[in-house]
Amino acid sequence: MAGRSFILWLHGLGDSGPANEPIKNLFTSPEFRNTKWSFPSAPHAPVTCNYGSVMPSWFDIQEIPITADSPNDESSLLKAVQNVHATIDKEIAAGTNPNNVFVCGFSQGGALTLASVLLYPKTLGGGAVFSGWVPFNSSITEQITPEAKQTPILWSHGLVDKTVLFEAGQAAPPFLQKIGVGCEFKAYPGLAHSINNEELRYLESWIKARLQSSS
Template identity: 35%
Template sequence: MNDTAPQQETPVIIEAVGVHRASVIWLHGLGADGHDFEPIVPEMNLEPALGARFIFPHAPKRPVTINGGMEMRAWYDVRSPDLTQMEDAAAIAESGRFLHALIDTEIAQGIPSNKIVVAGFSQGGAVALYGGLRYSQPLAGILGLSCYLPLADTLAAEASPANQETPILLQHGREDPIIPMGHGQASRDQLQEAGYDVIWHDYPMPHSVCMEEIAEIGEWLGRLLA
Protein backbone atom coordinates (compact mmCIF):
# COMPACT_ATOMS: atom_id res chain seq x y z
CA MET A 1 0.00 0.00 0.00
CA ASN A 2 1.24 3.51 -0.79
CA ASP A 3 2.24 5.00 2.54
CA THR A 4 1.53 8.49 1.22
CA ALA A 5 -2.16 7.75 0.71
CA PRO A 6 -4.21 10.32 2.63
CA GLN A 7 -5.75 7.80 5.01
CA GLN A 8 -2.21 6.92 6.18
CA GLU A 9 -1.36 10.49 7.17
CA THR A 10 -2.69 12.50 10.06
CA PRO A 11 -4.32 15.72 8.84
CA VAL A 12 -3.22 19.07 10.20
CA ILE A 13 -5.86 19.90 12.80
CA ILE A 14 -6.59 23.19 14.53
CA GLU A 15 -8.87 22.34 17.41
CA ALA A 16 -11.87 24.43 18.36
CA VAL A 17 -11.54 27.01 21.09
CA GLY A 18 -13.75 25.60 23.82
CA VAL A 19 -16.50 23.14 22.88
CA HIS A 20 -16.21 21.56 19.41
CA ARG A 21 -19.50 22.52 17.72
CA ALA A 22 -18.62 22.70 14.00
CA SER A 23 -15.98 21.49 11.54
CA VAL A 24 -14.34 22.89 8.42
CA ILE A 25 -12.56 20.37 6.16
CA TRP A 26 -10.19 22.27 3.84
CA LEU A 27 -8.34 20.65 0.92
CA HIS A 28 -5.09 22.16 -0.40
CA GLY A 29 -4.09 22.69 -4.02
CA LEU A 30 -1.76 20.81 -6.37
CA GLY A 31 1.75 20.38 -4.99
CA ALA A 32 0.96 21.85 -1.58
CA ASP A 33 0.06 20.00 1.64
CA GLY A 34 -2.21 20.29 4.63
CA HIS A 35 -0.12 23.06 6.18
CA ASP A 36 -0.77 25.43 3.26
CA PHE A 37 -3.90 27.13 4.62
CA GLU A 38 -3.20 26.60 8.31
CA PRO A 39 -2.03 30.23 8.78
CA ILE A 40 -5.29 31.78 7.56
CA VAL A 41 -7.42 30.39 10.42
CA PRO A 42 -6.61 33.22 12.88
CA GLU A 43 -6.89 35.78 10.06
CA MET A 44 -10.60 34.93 9.61
CA ASN A 45 -11.36 36.27 13.12
CA LEU A 46 -14.03 33.67 13.83
CA GLU A 47 -15.92 33.94 17.10
CA PRO A 48 -14.65 31.33 19.58
CA ALA A 49 -18.28 30.55 20.44
CA LEU A 50 -18.67 28.93 16.99
CA GLY A 51 -16.48 26.08 18.23
CA ALA A 52 -15.01 25.53 14.75
CA ARG A 53 -12.45 22.78 14.31
CA PHE A 54 -10.33 22.93 11.12
CA ILE A 55 -9.11 19.77 9.37
CA PHE A 56 -6.44 20.15 6.65
CA PRO A 57 -5.71 16.74 5.09
CA HIS A 58 -2.74 15.86 2.87
CA ALA A 59 -3.30 14.62 -0.68
CA PRO A 60 -1.37 11.49 -1.75
CA LYS A 61 1.67 11.82 -3.98
CA ARG A 62 1.09 10.81 -7.60
CA PRO A 63 2.64 11.55 -11.02
CA VAL A 64 1.11 14.65 -12.63
CA THR A 65 1.07 14.49 -16.41
CA ILE A 66 1.01 18.24 -17.07
CA ASN A 67 4.13 18.63 -14.91
CA GLY A 68 6.14 16.11 -16.91
CA GLY A 69 5.06 13.16 -14.79
CA MET A 70 6.69 14.62 -11.69
CA GLU A 71 5.37 13.08 -8.49
CA MET A 72 3.72 15.54 -6.12
CA ARG A 73 0.78 15.82 -3.80
CA ALA A 74 -2.34 15.85 -5.95
CA TRP A 75 -5.97 14.94 -5.48
CA TYR A 76 -6.00 13.76 -9.12
CA ASP A 77 -3.89 13.83 -12.27
CA VAL A 78 -4.02 16.80 -14.66
CA ARG A 79 -3.61 15.63 -18.24
CA SER A 80 -4.40 18.77 -20.25
CA PRO A 81 -3.99 22.54 -19.88
CA ASP A 82 -7.76 22.64 -20.42
CA LEU A 83 -8.86 21.18 -17.10
CA THR A 84 -12.19 20.03 -18.52
CA GLN A 85 -10.46 17.73 -21.02
CA MET A 86 -9.16 14.19 -20.28
CA GLU A 87 -10.27 14.42 -16.66
CA ASP A 88 -8.94 11.82 -14.21
CA ALA A 89 -12.39 10.54 -13.26
CA ALA A 90 -11.16 7.62 -11.15
CA ALA A 91 -8.93 9.73 -8.91
CA ILE A 92 -11.50 12.53 -8.62
CA ALA A 93 -14.05 9.97 -7.44
CA GLU A 94 -11.48 8.43 -5.07
CA SER A 95 -10.74 11.84 -3.56
CA GLY A 96 -14.47 12.49 -3.26
CA ARG A 97 -14.85 9.28 -1.25
CA PHE A 98 -11.90 10.31 0.93
CA LEU A 99 -13.64 13.63 1.63
CA HIS A 100 -16.82 11.74 2.54
CA ALA A 101 -14.82 9.63 4.99
CA LEU A 102 -13.47 12.80 6.64
CA ILE A 103 -17.04 14.12 6.98
CA ASP A 104 -18.14 10.79 8.44
CA THR A 105 -15.35 11.04 11.03
CA GLU A 106 -16.59 14.43 12.20
CA ILE A 107 -20.18 13.16 12.40
CA ALA A 108 -18.97 10.20 14.46
CA GLN A 109 -17.51 12.72 16.92
CA GLY A 110 -20.96 14.22 17.43
CA ILE A 111 -20.94 17.08 14.90
CA PRO A 112 -24.15 17.23 12.84
CA SER A 113 -23.60 17.26 9.08
CA ASN A 114 -25.25 20.70 8.87
CA LYS A 115 -22.43 22.07 11.03
CA ILE A 116 -19.73 20.83 8.64
CA VAL A 117 -18.27 22.94 5.81
CA VAL A 118 -16.13 21.46 3.04
CA ALA A 119 -13.66 23.83 1.42
CA GLY A 120 -10.66 23.86 -0.86
CA PHE A 121 -8.28 25.81 -3.04
CA SER A 122 -7.68 24.99 -6.73
CA GLN A 123 -7.71 21.18 -7.05
CA GLY A 124 -8.89 21.01 -3.46
CA GLY A 125 -11.80 23.29 -4.27
CA ALA A 126 -12.70 21.12 -7.24
CA VAL A 127 -12.83 18.06 -4.95
CA ALA A 128 -14.84 20.00 -2.35
CA LEU A 129 -17.44 20.78 -5.01
CA TYR A 130 -17.39 17.25 -6.41
CA GLY A 131 -17.62 15.50 -3.05
CA GLY A 132 -19.80 18.01 -1.23
CA LEU A 133 -22.56 17.98 -3.83
CA ARG A 134 -22.61 14.17 -3.76
CA TYR A 135 -22.65 13.73 0.02
CA SER A 136 -25.75 11.97 1.36
CA GLN A 137 -26.46 14.33 4.28
CA PRO A 138 -26.95 18.13 4.25
CA LEU A 139 -23.77 20.13 4.80
CA ALA A 140 -23.48 23.65 6.23
CA GLY A 141 -21.71 24.96 3.14
CA ILE A 142 -19.26 24.37 0.31
CA LEU A 143 -16.37 26.78 -0.33
CA GLY A 144 -14.35 26.79 -3.56
CA LEU A 145 -11.36 29.10 -3.99
CA SER A 146 -9.82 29.57 -7.46
CA CYS A 147 -11.38 26.35 -8.71
CA TYR A 148 -13.92 24.82 -11.09
CA LEU A 149 -16.53 22.06 -11.14
CA PRO A 150 -14.90 18.78 -12.22
CA LEU A 151 -16.77 16.06 -14.13
CA ALA A 152 -19.54 18.59 -14.63
CA ASP A 153 -21.49 16.33 -16.99
CA THR A 154 -22.02 13.74 -14.24
CA LEU A 155 -23.42 16.11 -11.62
CA ALA A 156 -27.09 15.86 -12.55
CA ALA A 157 -27.06 12.07 -12.28
CA GLU A 158 -24.88 11.83 -9.15
CA ALA A 159 -25.79 14.87 -7.01
CA SER A 160 -27.40 14.21 -3.65
CA PRO A 161 -30.75 15.92 -3.08
CA ALA A 162 -29.56 16.47 0.52
CA ASN A 163 -27.24 19.27 -0.66
CA GLN A 164 -29.45 20.90 -3.28
CA GLU A 165 -29.97 23.90 -0.98
CA THR A 166 -26.50 23.99 0.59
CA PRO A 167 -24.90 27.47 0.32
CA ILE A 168 -21.90 27.60 -2.04
CA LEU A 169 -19.28 30.36 -2.01
CA LEU A 170 -17.00 30.58 -5.06
CA GLN A 171 -14.07 33.02 -5.13
CA HIS A 172 -11.63 33.61 -7.98
CA GLY A 173 -8.81 35.87 -9.12
CA ARG A 174 -9.45 37.87 -12.29
CA GLU A 175 -5.81 37.44 -13.36
CA ASP A 176 -5.56 33.70 -12.64
CA PRO A 177 -3.30 32.03 -15.27
CA ILE A 178 -3.61 28.52 -13.75
CA ILE A 179 -7.39 28.13 -13.60
CA PRO A 180 -8.68 31.04 -15.70
CA MET A 181 -11.62 32.89 -14.20
CA GLY A 182 -13.74 31.78 -17.15
CA HIS A 183 -13.60 28.21 -15.83
CA GLY A 184 -14.87 29.39 -12.46
CA GLN A 185 -17.61 31.49 -14.03
CA ALA A 186 -18.75 28.61 -16.22
CA SER A 187 -18.96 26.38 -13.14
CA ARG A 188 -20.89 29.07 -11.26
CA ASP A 189 -23.34 29.38 -14.14
CA GLN A 190 -23.88 25.63 -14.38
CA LEU A 191 -24.50 25.35 -10.64
CA GLN A 192 -26.94 28.26 -10.67
CA GLU A 193 -28.78 26.80 -13.66
CA ALA A 194 -29.09 23.54 -11.69
CA GLY A 195 -30.76 25.48 -8.88
CA TYR A 196 -27.87 25.76 -6.42
CA ASP A 197 -27.45 28.75 -4.08
CA VAL A 198 -24.13 30.21 -5.29
CA ILE A 199 -22.41 33.39 -4.12
CA TRP A 200 -19.60 34.57 -6.45
CA HIS A 201 -16.78 36.98 -5.61
CA ASP A 202 -13.77 37.83 -7.77
CA TYR A 203 -10.67 39.83 -6.96
CA PRO A 204 -7.76 41.58 -8.73
CA MET A 205 -5.27 38.76 -8.05
CA PRO A 206 -3.63 35.74 -9.75
CA HIS A 207 -3.92 32.10 -8.54
CA SER A 208 -3.70 33.00 -4.87
CA VAL A 209 -5.67 34.41 -1.96
CA CYS A 210 -6.00 37.96 -0.64
CA MET A 211 -6.96 39.55 2.67
CA GLU A 212 -10.33 40.79 1.40
CA GLU A 213 -11.18 37.23 0.36
CA ILE A 214 -10.14 35.78 3.73
CA ALA A 215 -12.25 38.36 5.57
CA GLU A 216 -15.28 37.49 3.44
CA ILE A 217 -14.75 33.77 4.13
CA GLY A 218 -14.68 34.52 7.85
CA GLU A 219 -17.96 36.45 7.65
CA TRP A 220 -19.57 33.70 5.56
CA LEU A 221 -18.47 30.94 7.95
CA GLY A 222 -19.68 33.00 10.88
CA ARG A 223 -23.17 33.23 9.36
CA LEU A 224 -23.31 29.54 8.40
CA LEU A 225 -22.10 28.16 11.71
CA ALA A 226 -23.82 30.57 14.11
Protein backbone atom coordinates (compact mmCIF):
# COMPACT_ATOMS: atom_id res chain seq x y z
CA MET A 1 0.00 0.00 0.00
CA ALA A 2 1.47 3.36 -1.01
CA GLY A 3 2.06 5.82 1.82
CA ARG A 4 0.74 9.33 2.08
CA SER A 5 1.21 11.31 -1.12
CA PHE A 6 0.57 14.85 -2.32
CA ILE A 7 -0.35 16.05 -5.82
CA LEU A 8 -0.28 19.77 -6.52
CA TRP A 9 -2.07 20.88 -9.71
CA LEU A 10 -1.27 24.29 -11.23
CA HIS A 11 -3.88 25.60 -13.68
CA GLY A 12 -3.34 27.64 -16.86
CA LEU A 13 -3.64 31.39 -17.46
CA GLY A 14 -7.08 32.82 -16.65
CA ASP A 15 -8.34 29.55 -15.14
CA SER A 16 -9.02 28.59 -11.50
CA GLY A 17 -8.09 25.78 -9.15
CA PRO A 18 -11.65 24.58 -8.42
CA ALA A 19 -12.41 24.30 -12.17
CA ASN A 20 -9.69 21.62 -12.39
CA GLU A 21 -10.69 19.53 -9.37
CA PRO A 22 -12.60 16.94 -11.46
CA ILE A 23 -9.16 15.72 -12.67
CA LYS A 24 -8.68 13.87 -9.39
CA ASN A 25 -11.78 11.73 -10.07
CA LEU A 26 -9.89 10.01 -12.91
CA PHE A 27 -7.28 8.69 -10.44
CA THR A 28 -9.19 5.61 -9.33
CA SER A 29 -6.34 3.21 -8.44
CA PRO A 30 -6.19 2.19 -4.76
CA GLU A 31 -2.69 3.73 -4.58
CA PHE A 32 -4.37 7.14 -4.55
CA ARG A 33 -6.50 6.50 -1.46
CA ASN A 34 -3.97 8.32 0.72
CA THR A 35 -3.36 11.13 -1.75
CA LYS A 36 -3.98 14.71 -0.77
CA TRP A 37 -4.74 16.93 -3.77
CA SER A 38 -4.28 20.67 -3.93
CA PHE A 39 -5.77 22.91 -6.64
CA PRO A 40 -4.72 26.48 -5.79
CA SER A 41 -5.93 29.47 -7.82
CA ALA A 42 -3.46 32.00 -9.17
CA PRO A 43 -3.61 35.59 -7.90
CA HIS A 44 -5.14 38.23 -10.21
CA ALA A 45 -2.50 40.27 -12.04
CA PRO A 46 -2.13 42.32 -15.23
CA VAL A 47 -0.81 40.21 -18.13
CA THR A 48 1.34 41.83 -20.81
CA CYS A 49 0.35 39.49 -23.68
CA ASN A 50 -3.31 40.35 -23.01
CA TYR A 51 -2.70 44.11 -23.18
CA GLY A 52 -2.39 44.44 -19.41
CA SER A 53 -5.79 42.86 -18.67
CA VAL A 54 -6.07 41.63 -15.09
CA MET A 55 -6.74 37.88 -14.76
CA PRO A 56 -5.63 34.85 -12.73
CA SER A 57 -1.94 34.53 -13.62
CA TRP A 58 1.02 32.88 -11.87
CA PHE A 59 3.60 35.17 -13.55
CA ASP A 60 3.72 37.61 -16.44
CA ILE A 61 3.74 36.39 -20.05
CA GLN A 62 5.14 38.72 -22.71
CA GLU A 63 3.67 37.23 -25.87
CA ILE A 64 1.24 34.63 -27.22
CA PRO A 65 1.71 32.32 -29.03
CA ILE A 66 4.72 31.15 -27.06
CA THR A 67 7.57 29.95 -29.26
CA ALA A 68 10.89 28.31 -28.42
CA ASP A 69 12.41 31.82 -28.34
CA SER A 70 9.79 33.81 -26.42
CA PRO A 71 11.14 36.23 -23.79
CA ASN A 72 10.80 35.26 -20.11
CA ASP A 73 9.81 37.36 -17.10
CA GLU A 74 12.04 35.68 -14.54
CA SER A 75 11.39 37.97 -11.58
CA SER A 76 7.63 37.34 -11.49
CA LEU A 77 8.26 33.64 -12.19
CA LEU A 78 10.61 33.30 -9.21
CA LYS A 79 8.03 34.92 -6.89
CA ALA A 80 5.50 32.31 -8.01
CA VAL A 81 8.07 29.53 -7.48
CA GLN A 82 8.58 30.68 -3.87
CA ASN A 83 4.85 30.28 -3.22
CA VAL A 84 4.83 26.77 -4.69
CA HIS A 85 7.86 25.88 -2.56
CA ALA A 86 6.07 27.13 0.57
CA THR A 87 3.15 24.78 -0.23
CA ILE A 88 5.52 21.82 -0.73
CA ASP A 89 7.48 22.65 2.45
CA LYS A 90 4.27 22.66 4.47
CA GLU A 91 3.25 19.27 3.09
CA ILE A 92 6.67 17.72 3.82
CA ALA A 93 6.61 19.23 7.33
CA ALA A 94 3.24 17.52 7.82
CA GLY A 95 4.88 14.15 7.18
CA THR A 96 4.76 13.47 3.44
CA ASN A 97 7.94 11.94 2.00
CA PRO A 98 9.36 14.31 -0.68
CA ASN A 99 9.48 11.24 -3.01
CA ASN A 100 5.68 11.14 -2.82
CA VAL A 101 5.22 14.81 -3.79
CA PHE A 102 4.16 15.44 -7.40
CA VAL A 103 3.69 18.81 -9.09
CA CYS A 104 1.62 18.91 -12.29
CA GLY A 105 0.48 21.82 -14.40
CA PHE A 106 -1.09 22.92 -17.66
CA SER A 107 0.28 25.67 -19.92
CA GLN A 108 1.40 28.56 -17.65
CA GLY A 109 0.95 26.15 -14.73
CA GLY A 110 3.15 23.64 -16.59
CA ALA A 111 5.91 26.21 -17.03
CA LEU A 112 5.62 27.01 -13.31
CA THR A 113 5.71 23.26 -12.51
CA LEU A 114 9.02 22.89 -14.36
CA ALA A 115 10.61 25.89 -12.62
CA SER A 116 9.26 24.81 -9.21
CA VAL A 117 10.57 21.24 -9.27
CA LEU A 118 13.95 22.19 -10.76
CA LEU A 119 14.51 24.94 -8.19
CA TYR A 120 13.29 22.89 -5.22
CA PRO A 121 16.37 21.77 -3.21
CA LYS A 122 15.19 18.16 -2.69
CA THR A 123 14.33 15.30 -5.04
CA LEU A 124 10.54 15.11 -5.49
CA GLY A 125 8.41 12.28 -6.87
CA GLY A 126 8.04 14.03 -10.20
CA GLY A 127 6.99 17.05 -12.22
CA ALA A 128 4.41 16.69 -15.02
CA VAL A 129 4.19 19.45 -17.62
CA PHE A 130 1.25 19.64 -20.04
CA SER A 131 1.50 22.05 -23.02
CA GLY A 132 4.16 24.05 -21.20
CA TRP A 133 7.46 25.73 -21.97
CA VAL A 134 10.82 26.49 -20.31
CA PRO A 135 10.06 29.82 -18.59
CA PHE A 136 13.58 30.85 -17.62
CA ASN A 137 16.97 31.48 -19.22
CA SER A 138 19.87 29.09 -18.87
CA SER A 139 21.54 31.28 -16.19
CA ILE A 140 19.03 29.91 -13.65
CA THR A 141 20.39 26.40 -14.17
CA GLU A 142 23.32 27.25 -11.85
CA GLN A 143 20.82 27.28 -8.96
CA ILE A 144 19.62 23.71 -9.59
CA THR A 145 20.84 21.29 -6.90
CA PRO A 146 22.11 17.78 -7.69
CA GLU A 147 19.06 16.51 -5.71
CA ALA A 148 16.62 18.47 -7.88
CA LYS A 149 18.20 17.00 -11.03
CA GLN A 150 17.04 13.55 -9.85
CA THR A 151 13.34 14.57 -10.02
CA PRO A 152 11.80 12.91 -13.10
CA ILE A 153 9.92 15.09 -15.60
CA LEU A 154 6.99 13.99 -17.76
CA TRP A 155 6.22 16.33 -20.68
CA SER A 156 3.03 16.03 -22.76
CA HIS A 157 2.29 18.34 -25.68
CA GLY A 158 -0.27 18.51 -28.47
CA LEU A 159 1.14 18.62 -32.00
CA VAL A 160 -1.38 21.23 -33.17
CA ASP A 161 -1.06 23.60 -30.18
CA LYS A 162 -1.45 27.18 -31.50
CA THR A 163 -1.02 28.87 -28.09
CA VAL A 164 2.16 27.28 -26.74
CA LEU A 165 3.66 26.00 -29.96
CA PHE A 166 4.84 22.39 -30.10
CA GLU A 167 8.36 23.69 -30.82
CA ALA A 168 8.35 25.40 -27.39
CA GLY A 169 7.68 22.04 -25.74
CA GLN A 170 10.08 20.20 -28.02
CA ALA A 171 12.92 22.52 -26.94
CA ALA A 172 12.62 21.25 -23.36
CA PRO A 173 14.14 17.71 -23.48
CA PRO A 174 17.47 18.80 -25.05
CA PHE A 175 17.63 21.75 -22.63
CA LEU A 176 16.99 19.43 -19.67
CA GLN A 177 19.37 16.77 -20.97
CA LYS A 178 22.14 19.35 -21.12
CA ILE A 179 21.75 20.06 -17.39
CA GLY A 180 21.41 16.37 -16.52
CA VAL A 181 17.64 16.14 -15.94
CA GLY A 182 15.67 13.16 -17.25
CA CYS A 183 12.55 13.94 -19.27
CA GLU A 184 9.97 11.63 -20.83
CA PHE A 185 8.40 13.51 -23.75
CA LYS A 186 5.06 12.48 -25.25
CA ALA A 187 3.61 14.11 -28.36
CA TYR A 188 -0.15 13.89 -28.96
CA PRO A 189 -1.21 14.11 -32.64
CA GLY A 190 -4.33 16.20 -33.26
CA LEU A 191 -4.29 17.73 -29.77
CA ALA A 192 -4.56 21.53 -29.58
CA HIS A 193 -3.92 23.65 -26.46
CA SER A 194 -5.78 21.46 -24.00
CA ILE A 195 -5.53 18.31 -21.91
CA ASN A 196 -7.26 15.09 -22.88
CA ASN A 197 -8.16 11.97 -20.91
CA GLU A 198 -5.48 9.92 -22.64
CA GLU A 199 -2.83 12.25 -21.17
CA LEU A 200 -4.40 12.07 -17.72
CA ARG A 201 -4.66 8.28 -17.79
CA TYR A 202 -0.98 8.14 -18.63
CA LEU A 203 -0.24 10.60 -15.82
CA GLU A 204 -2.05 8.30 -13.39
CA SER A 205 0.11 5.29 -14.37
CA TRP A 206 3.28 7.44 -14.39
CA ILE A 207 2.68 8.67 -10.84
CA LYS A 208 1.52 5.24 -9.68
CA ALA A 209 4.78 3.63 -10.86
CA ARG A 210 6.74 6.17 -8.83
CA LEU A 211 4.53 5.92 -5.75
CA GLN A 212 5.03 2.20 -5.46
CA SER A 213 8.78 2.48 -5.78
CA SER A 214 9.02 5.14 -3.07
CA SER A 215 6.56 3.84 -0.47
